Amino acid sequence: MSFFGVIKDISLFGYIIRTFIVGITAFLVGRYILKRTLNQLTAYDFVLVWILGALTVAPLLDGEISFTYIMAPLITLFFWHYIISLISLKNRDLSLFFNGKPIILIDDGKIIRKNLKKHFINVDLLMSELRLKNIFDVSEVKYVILEPNGHFSTIKKENLRSVTPTDLKLTAKPVDLPLVIINDGKLFEENLIKSGANKEWIMNNLAMYNEDDMKNIYLATIDSSKKLYVSKKD
Template structure:
């Protein structure tokens, strides 16, 4: 073996060794809790029953100011409110508040609450997004009706979202402008249009021929009524 070949072989061995060490260390960490503690370290209790463990602070070389800073990052400003706080091997502080200082939840009151779904963005940069509208079972006609209730047009909307309750909120291009409240007569017109749009949706969504025909006829009647009263309600 020449000197060059020997150097290449040693280089390959070094690369394989460097790659194998982290792999083996990770494998041993999964298999052995003691080895994992040696490699990754263990958590250190900083607060117990609302009292600071000074010896552990000194051991980890943390000052009281640094502990208070970590607590503030967790929105905790009083040590006595803390039941348990531990410094994780990653350097993060895990905090458990005392029961009386924890936020009240629906579970505490034995209340059942509806699942909140993520809001759907239906308008972006003044353009309607059809896919999110379809996801929530709404149509363009419904969206335009909701915008009319707010007294704005698509072109003025930078971002529009529909929450899990079916409510539309918009952010306008001009942040100085406030979304105006809909006036009474335009609101009536918008409601009529919404009802007409809902009837069309019902007609498209049902397989029952009689129901489909009934929805279609009523939708047409309501559309004619809208055309008659629109000049009055728009003023």
């Protein structure tokens, strides 16, 4: 239990034990923090994650810092983050205060320079973000919006948008996720049943790939139309 307390002269073995404990603590921090924090990192979430990370590794960097001393601030920050997130769901003004609000950078093809300067975004960065969305000409853009999490949302002008089945008054075929039926040589019988196929059907189709043993298959998937995808092991 001395590994949890204050250690003035920590040994190499003590560092190893503390590193192991820090690893578990860091995993728990990442496991139980709100998923929104990890996927949509706003300024408020970034500060929280940064503080939690610093607290978690503090006992590893300084042997005189006890693990017991960091539990109170860790629990407090978790509680504070949960409460603020819950209140933000109910109160839009508070949500905008903590998370920020979307900023329009291009409005109907016109670059809003004051918003670029306000957020220290130069033209080169703006153009690189457009190129990532396969847009190479600003004149094609209707809106560019800087989201609270730092991502850029882009909308093309109406005459340059991709045609959809709705535009042509057509009914699109439903899209279903393919089912994994073989993973690293192991047959997933539950997914095989869901697909409406059977083992004999799978083996017959594997023969088309000059394969007669599932153990040699790295990945095999099947879609709703019973189209089979097969990737062999090297």
